[in-house]
Every structure is written in structure tokens, then in C-alpha cells.
Amino acid sequence: MQGKVGPYDYGTGRRKTSCARVFLSPGKGNITVNGKALETFFCRLRSQIVARQSLSVVDGEAQFDLRVTVRGGGESSQAAAMRHGTARALAVHNPDYIPVLRAAGLMTRDSRKVERKKVGLRKARRATQYSKR
DSSP, X not given: OEEEETTEEEEEEEETTEEEEEEEEESSSOEEETTEEHHHHXXXXXXXXXXXXXXXXXXXXXXXXXXXXXXXXXXXXXXXXXXXXXXXXXXXXXXXXXXXXXXXXXXSOOXXXXXXXXXXXSSSSOOXXXXXX
């Protein structure tokens, strides 16, 4: 889902089991995730870079404020969900950003999820070691 919600441009991003709701508004570059600053919420520098990637592609790091709600998954998938949601919110804000974001691969949802464990196997595809004797 994406669109306008009051003064905000809204975008939903997903990755694995994470779901991020991104509210974008014109501002000075403040990013809050679940009520905390981005640097506090995401401890790893890599996750911070991934979360900001959509803004850096359109040179909007100092032009927009983000208010993000993230649920489910781990740190890396939450950052990727936030990246996807930010790209969708930017597309709502200015449709001219869509070709740039699409060329960077940020508008496409990464649909890969963990494969379920099968009966009789140790993991999804890993069987127990074969013993001849």
C-alpha cells in the first residue's frame, strides 16, 4: 500500500518476515524508527547504510524526514524493508523518482523467504549423513 496520509507520503516495505511502514515528509533529514533515532535502532553501520539507500539515490538525505514503524524479522531484513518502503514513499512524493529508484533495484520487493523444514530431513534440504554399514 502507498499513498498520502495527511501531511505524509506513505509507503509499505517488506522483506522476509519484516514489514516497515514509512511516513515521509519534507524536513531536514531526521529519521526515527519505532520512536528511536536510526543510529540507536540499527546498531550495525551496514544496516544504517541500507536503510538510507533510497534517500541517497535521489539525493534526499537532507530534504526529507522519515518516521518508520518496523515489525518482525531481524535487523538486516528490517533495514531492507525500510529501504523498500522509503522507495515507495518517494515514488508517491515525486513520480519522477521512479525510473531512478527502479534502475537502482529499490522498487522491487525481494520475495525470498526461508524454506520450510521437510519431514525426515535435518533442514529444508539437508538429509542425515548416509551410513553404508
